[in-house]
Amino acid sequence: MNAYEKRIALVYEYLERSYLEEEVAGYYSGRTVLVTGGAGAIGSNLIIALSRLVGDNGKVLVLDNLSAIKTRDPWNVTPLPNIMFVLGDVRNDVDLKRVFKEEPSIVFHLAAFFANQNSVDYTETSAEVDVIGHIKLLEYSKIIGLDKFIYASSGCAIYGSYPELPLKEEFVSMHLTTPYQINKMAGEMYCNFYNHHYDLPTVNCRFFNSYGPGEVPGQYRNVIPNFIYWAMKGIPLPITGTGEETRDFTYVLDLVQGLVKAGFYSTAIGESLNLASGREIKIRDLVEKVIEATGNKADIIFKERRKWDTKPRLLASIDKARQLIGYEPIVDFDEGFQSNIEWFEDNWEKIEEVADFPPGMSSAVRCGEMLQCSVGVLK
């Protein structure tokens, strides 16, 4: 099997295991659906699942400007006959008209200027994409009329500093620490406005640290793909903090399950739902796993925590999503992590080509500098 075939098989096997196909049979079949950010870490998995669910008479439109992997080659979009890739920007009316002309009945809005540090470094662009682009999508959706508008929100963004654990949807904090978090909060509020004022059936899905196949490492990316990448290159792993910090790492196909169910169940309309694993993993334990899986012999480096990174622990309650849409994560961390490693191995050439760690400003940059210097030492 080639890398695409393996990825398709992984998603199909997940759909079967989670009884997702049976549950939503008929609902997605024959539909046209739009996924913004469908070339990204989560979207590239979602589109494979949707391709299967909409079937031969349906269509999955992908709108993505490929900015996350800084290439014009949509290699992370699995070529399937009913997936139509449109290279375009959520801020651009011409691109939006192009996809809305196809009359999607469900929109999954995943495109974003990812993520915290990126938004600190490029605050205006982050608002242009995550707020203005988001409003444009809501406007077009309102005009054509939709069955569902699913918004990719973020647990780390919404809950602010020092909430009680596990994080419950009712908790609201105005103490957000990055423009990305502010934009995601605004994104939910715009969804709520379009829902209340125009009856647009919106759902806010709050993801927690995704991992698994599809996420290309880079300066602004999540810790798991970056650790795997550095470890596979034999480079020391930087821990920002003490390593005792925890995160609610969620396997990407469990998130896909939540998204598909949020698109299906009308009980989700107008709601905000945590989509997470509901279990904590210590960064220190993650590092051990990465080292074991890759045989990396390089050291661990402790670095200062980034100023905006004020959450020593993250753990979500998934009770509401369980209740309203029957969400149930089914992949344990070891299994999900193994599939992440295999995706790296299968796609290593492409990943090396596009992984982006330029030296430059602020904390993400300090990583970049460290990386360069380590490469130097290894030579």
Ligand SMILES: NC(=O)c1ccc[n+]([C@@H]2O[C@H](COP(=O)([O-])OP(=O)(O)OC[C@H]3O[C@@H](n4cnc5c(N)ncnc54)[C@H](O)[C@@H]3O)[C@@H](O)[C@H]2O)c1
């Ligand atoms: N990955 C996580 O851990 C996580 C956690 C919480 C929330 N989220 C949210 O989930 C969504 C998907 O996350 P992801 O990890 O797949 O991110 P990603 O960066 O991998 O994917 C986002 C995609 O959007 C595209 N994009 C960026 N700007 C665009 C624009 N102006 N027009 C069109 N396309 C554009 C990028 O090229 C990328 O392919 C995002 O909205 C993100 O904020 C992700």
